[in-house]
Amino acid sequence: MTTAASVSATGLVKTFGGLRAVDGIDLEVRQGEIFGVLGPNGAGKTTMLRMLATLLPIDAGQARVFGVDVTTEPHRVRQLVGVTGQYASVDEDLTATENLWLFGRLQGLRSADARATARGLLSQFGLEEAANRPISQFSGGMRRRLDLAASLITRPPLIFLDEPTTGLDPRTRGQMWDTIRGLVADGCTIMLTTQYLDEADQLADRVAVIDHGRKVAEGTPDELKTSVGNSTLQLELAAGVDQDLARQVVQRVAGREPVLTPESGRMNVPLETADAAADVLIGLRQAGVAISAVSVAKPTLDEVFLTLTGHDAGDAGQPARSSHDEALLEVR
Amino acid sequence: MSAAATEVPARGSRVRTPAVDPASAVARARPHISPVEAISQTFSMAWRALKKMRRNPEQFFDVTLQPLLFTAMFAYIFGGAISGNVKSYLPLLIPGIVAQTVLTTCMATGVQLREDMEKGVFDRFKALPIARIAPLAGPMVADLVRYLIAATLTFVMGVIIGYRPGGGPLGVLGAIALAIFTGWALAWIFTWIGTIARNARSVQGISMLILFPLTFLSNAFVPIHTLPSALADFVRVNPVSHLVSAARDLANLGVISGEVGWTLLAGLVVIAIFAPLSVYSYRRHL
Numbered sequence: 001m002t003t004a005a006s007v008s009a010t011g012l013v014k015t016f017g018g019l020r021a022v023d024g025i026d027l028e029v030r031q032g033e034i035f036g037v038l039g040p041n042g043a044g045k046t047t048m049l050r051m052l053a054t055l056l057p058i059d060a061g062q063a064r065v066f067g068v069d070v071t072t073e074p075h076r077v078r079q080l081v082g083v084t085g086q087y088a089s090v091d092e093d094l095t096a097t098e099n100l101w102l103f104g105r106l107q108g109l110r111s112a113d114a115r116a117t118a119r120g121l122l123s124q125f126g127l128e129e130a131a132n133r134p135i136s137q138f139s140g141g142m143r144r145r146l147d148l149a150a151s152l153i154t155r156p157p158l159i160f161l162d163e164p165t166t167g168l169d170p171r172t173r174g175q176m177w178d179t180i181r182g183l184v185a186d187g188c189t190i191m192l193t194t195q196y197l198d199e200a201d202q203l204a205d206r207v208a209v210i211d212h213g214r215k216v217a218e219g220t221p222d223e224l225k226t227s228v229g230n231s232t233l234q235l236e237l238a239a240g241v242d243q244d245l246a247r248q249v250v251q252r253v254a255g256r257e258p259v260l261t262p263e264s265g266r267m268n269v270p271l272e273t274a275d276a277a278a279d280v281l282i283g284l285r286q287a288g289v290a291i292s293a294v295s296v297a298k299p300t301l302d303e304v305f306l307t308l309t310g311h312d313a314g315d316a317g318q319p320a321r322s323s324h325d326e327a328l329l330e331v332r
Numbered sequence: 333m334s335a336a337a338t339e340v341p342a343r344g345s346r347v348r349t350p351a352v353d354p355a356s357a358v359a360r361a362r363p364h365i366s367p368v369e370a371i372s373q374t375f376s377m378a379w380r381a382l383k384k385m386r387r388n389p390e391q392f393f394d395v396t397l398q399p400l401l402f403t404a405m406f407a408y409i410f411g412g413a414i415s416g417n418v419k420s421y422l423p424l425l426i427p428g429i430v431a432q433t434v435l436t437t438c439m440a441t442g443v444q445l446r447e448d449m450e451k452g453v454f455d456r457f458k459a460l461p462i463a464r465i466a467p468l469a470g471p472m473v474a475d476l477v478r479y480l481i482a483a484t485l486t487f488v489m490g491v492i493i494g495y496r497p498g499g500g501p502l503g504v505l506g507a508i509a510l511a512i513f514t515g516w517a518l519a520w521i522f523t524w525i526g527t528i529a530r531n532a533r534s535v536q537g538i539s540m541l542i543l544f545p546l547t548f549l550s551n552a553f554v555p556i557h558t559l560p561s562a563l564a565d566f567v568r569v570n571p572v573s574h575l576v577s578a579a580r581d582l583a584n585l586g587v588i589s590g591e592v593g594w595t596l597l598a599g600l601v602v603i604a605i606f607a608p609l610s611v612y613s614y615r616r617h618l
Contacts, residue, residue, distance in 0.1 A: 006354070031354060053459055066358045078461035079361040080354075089456040093384045105376040106462050108369065134387075150456065157354035187352035 004067035006031050006158050006189035007052060011061035014047050014213075021047045023213035024061070029191050031157075034184055036204030036221075037193040044213040045193035046086060049160050052191075053083045065158060082151030086162040089147060090135055096122060096146050097131045104153050114153075121149040125179070141172035148179065159183060161192040165199060177203055201225070209308055216308045227307060232297050233269040233277045238290035241265070246289045253283035259306045270307065271296075361461075370463035377457075377470020385474065394440055395478045399433045399486040406553065407493055414554060422495035426486060427507060427579035428552030431572050433482040434515035435547055439539040441475050442522030446532040465611050468527070472519055479512040487583075499586030506588070507579040510595060514575045517599030520606035527613040552576050571598035 007029035014022040022044045029035040037045045050056040052063055054074040063070040065077045083089075090099045097118050104114030122131050125145040130138065138146065144164060151159055164180065165173040180190055180203060194200055200207045201221040209217040209224070217224060235258075237246055243265065250258045250269050254276060258267040269280055277296050284291060365373075385391055406425055411418035445468065448454065457467045487497070487504055497504050522539050529535040549563065550572040556564050567573050571594075578591035 004358075055455065055458055066354050068358065068361065073363060075365065075461055076358075076361040076363055078459060080357055081459070083456070083459040085452060085455050087452045087455075089452040089454075089459075091380065091384075091453040092451070093387050094380065098383065102376060102380055103456065103460065105379075106373050106457075106460055106466070108372075155352050155357075157352045157357045187354075189354070 004064070005029060006033075007035075007063070007065055007191060009052065009061065009063040012048060012051060012058060012063060013060035014044070014051055014056060015059050020213050022051065025208075025210070025213070025215050027208060027215075029189060030206075031189055032184065032187065033205040034180065034190045034192065034203050036200035036207040037191065037210055038195070038197065038200045038207050039193070039210035040195060043210045045210050046162055047213075048210070049083075049162050049191070049193055053081055053160050054078055055083070079154070080156055080158055082154075082156040082159040084144075084147045084151045084159070084161050084164065086166065090143070090150055092135050095132045095134055096127055096138075099135065099146065100150060100153065103150050107154050109153070117153055121152060125149045141168050141175070144168065144172075144176065145179070148176075152183075155186075157187070158189045158191070161190060163193055163195065166195065173199075197224075211308070231271050231274045231277075233271055233280055234293075234295045234297060235267050235269065235280075235284075235291055236293035237265040237267070238292045239265070241289055243267075245287060246284065249283050249287045249289060250280055253280050261306075265292075268306065365461075365463045370466060373462045373466035374469045374473060377466050378473035379470075381471040381474030382477070385477070391440075391444075392478070392481065395433070395437055395482040396485060398436060399429065399482055400489050402433065403429050403486055403489040404493060407490075410553060419494050422490055422493070423498070423580065423584045424555070425553065426490040426495050426497075427583055428550075428576050429490075430483050430486045430507065430511045430579055431514070431550070431552050431575045432547045433486055434479050434511045435518060435543055435572065437475065437478050437482050438515050438519040438522050439536070439543055440478075441472060441519040442524075442526035442539055443532050443535045445471060445523055445526035446529060446535045449526070450531070464615050465607070468523055468610050468614055469607075472516060472523065475519065476512060476516060479515040480508070483508040483511045483515075497583045499581075499583045503582045503584070503586040507582040510578055510582065510592060511575065514571070514595055514599050517602045518571070520603055520610060524606045524610040524613065527610050546570065546572050550576060571595065571602070574598060 005028050007027060009025065009027040012022050012025045012027075013020065025044075025048060027035075027048075037048065039045050047056065051058050052065065052070060054070055054077050058071055065080055068076045068080065070077050090096075091102070094102065097115075100118035100121055101111075101114045104117050105111065109117060119128075119131075122128050125148070127142060127146060127149070130142060135143065135146065148161070148164070161180070165176050168176065177199075180192070184190055192203070204221060206218065206220055207224055208215050217227070233254075235246075235250075237243060243260075246267065247258055247260075250256070250267070254269055254271060256270050258269045260267050269277075271277060271280075274296050277294075281291070281294065403426065406429060407418050407422060410425070411421035415421035415424060448471070454467065487495075487508070491497075499507070521542065522535070525538050525542075526535050529538060549567055550570045551567055552572065556567050556573075559567060574591050574594040578589060578595045581587045581589040581591060
């Protein structure tokens with residue numbers, strides 16, 4: 001048995017009109033891992049996923065799923081992947097059981113087998129009681145679970161999850177994470193997109209950061225975090241202070257380049273530990289740099305983006321600030 | 333929750349092996365769909381469409397109200413003017429109304445497909461290893477029920493206001509069957525429009541533009557000899573005219589005339605052109 005990568009893509013391109021939504025991305029997802037694709041809205045994550053799942057034609061480049069070419073053998077690829085979209089891809093007019101039964105029948109299960117599989121999946125996902133209710137009465141979390149269940153009917157070895165927890169409350173999100181880990185324990189490979197750094201941190205073995213259709217970083221969550229620092233010192237310099245001098249002091253004391261925020265006179269300093277903030281402040285005092293406000297925060301997705309791309313996460317589309325709290329990096 | 337997630341219930345174990353094995357999954361993955369699979373998938377999609385119809389009975393308004401309303405309206409408005417009185421107009425009118433209602437029903441097929449395609453569940457249909465024709469043909473199979481209701485109700489209404497079909501029950505059944513077939517065939521045109529139009533509203537708009545000339549520029553409501561010659565030429569080749577003539581021969585005379593052949597041929601030609609076109613453009617819209 002050859003162990004082809006679950007996904008291997010080179011030079012993926014998708015153009016919409018004049019916009020290069022995906023602009024030459026290379027990826028390699030290993031078997032049995034959770035691969036996270038991190039990026040703001042509009043970065044091209046979903047477009048990339050849809051190309052790999054045969055839902056969008058690939059404009060340029062090549063993609064293989066377990067060694068099967070996505071462009072030339074889409075029907076075979078479709079037998080190997082389960083796709084759970086950002087928006088519930090289940091039928092609103094049918095009940096949960098009817099949905100799963102239909103998807104099972106469409107994939108060649110006999111009626112009785114499709115019914116048994118539906119029953120099994122509903123109990124696995126804690127939806128037994130809602131089995132005969134129409135989906136329109138489902139909560140957001142129940143919908144997501146049913147959606148994921150629908151992707152598992154034929155036990156595909158690779159599952160694409162497009163923002164599986166966006167809009168879920170923290171408890172439901174935790175349950176979804178456990179479910180995803182359970183799938184990997186069964187031997188599945190998972191490729192998921194997310195806007196949340198902590199989700200990538202909690203779940204993913206490796207992460208690719210996507211921005212403006214390009215891959216700007218790739219590595220384990222730890223590697224990514226180190227590049228940002230574990231906490232951030234936010235400084236607001238007093239009026240009339242020499243910004244350049246402040247920058248030099250910070251660089252000398254903290255050993256890192258501060259990130260200038262769009263507002264004038266403000267800078268963020270990535271730190272290994274919150275402790276190091278004191279050193280920076282003492283250094284600034286000694287150099288005679290006056291400060292009007294100071295705070296220490298855990299890094300957010302915004303800061304990862306500032307560090308990795310030099311621009312705000314919100315630039316690429318909708319501001320990611322609404323998810324500010326959820327994007328706080330867990331520091332243990 | 334984590335325990336529940338990894339537990340695989342024993343029920344349905346035939347399809348649920350405990351661990352996922354990519355290599356054997358790749359080996360199992362077949363490159364093509366067999367025609368038998370495609371048909372079975374089409375019927376699964378038809379089951380879905382029928383379920384949806386039962387849950388949204390307002391979808392049946394057009395196929396129930398229109399035949400009742402139009403039959404009575406046209407009979408009393410045009411009957412005197414065209415045939416001298418209502419009763420002698422009915423043998424001419426009823427097969428015409430059957431053709432018209434069946435065609436209107438076709439249009440709904442395209443509009444509903446477009447609405448459906450905009451829903452999230454179509455993403456899943458596209459991602460599943462199923463025949464691309466199944467999501468298109470499934471609802472059309474379910475729509476046979478609608479054609480049946482529309483055609484039957486028209487005859488029933490006709491009989492209520494005094495129509496006595498000379499072809500007897502068999503002739504009427506033949507006319508209904510032919511109307512259903514033609515409706516199903518012509519529905520492929522509207523399905524194709526459903527796959528190319530921007531949204532459901534534009535499907536409706538485009539379909540109206542096709543529907544009106546097709547029904548009114550036919551012999552459905554008036555005899556051909558009353559038309560100017562250029563118009564009469566179009567009316568003679570219009571497949572709807574063939575359907576109307578064939579249905580009249582069947583229902584009024586109990587005769588299977590050459591018009592039946594022309595109607596079937598026209599239907600098959602429409603399917604041969606528009607079914608592949610629909611699948612092609614559905615595939616392109618992925």
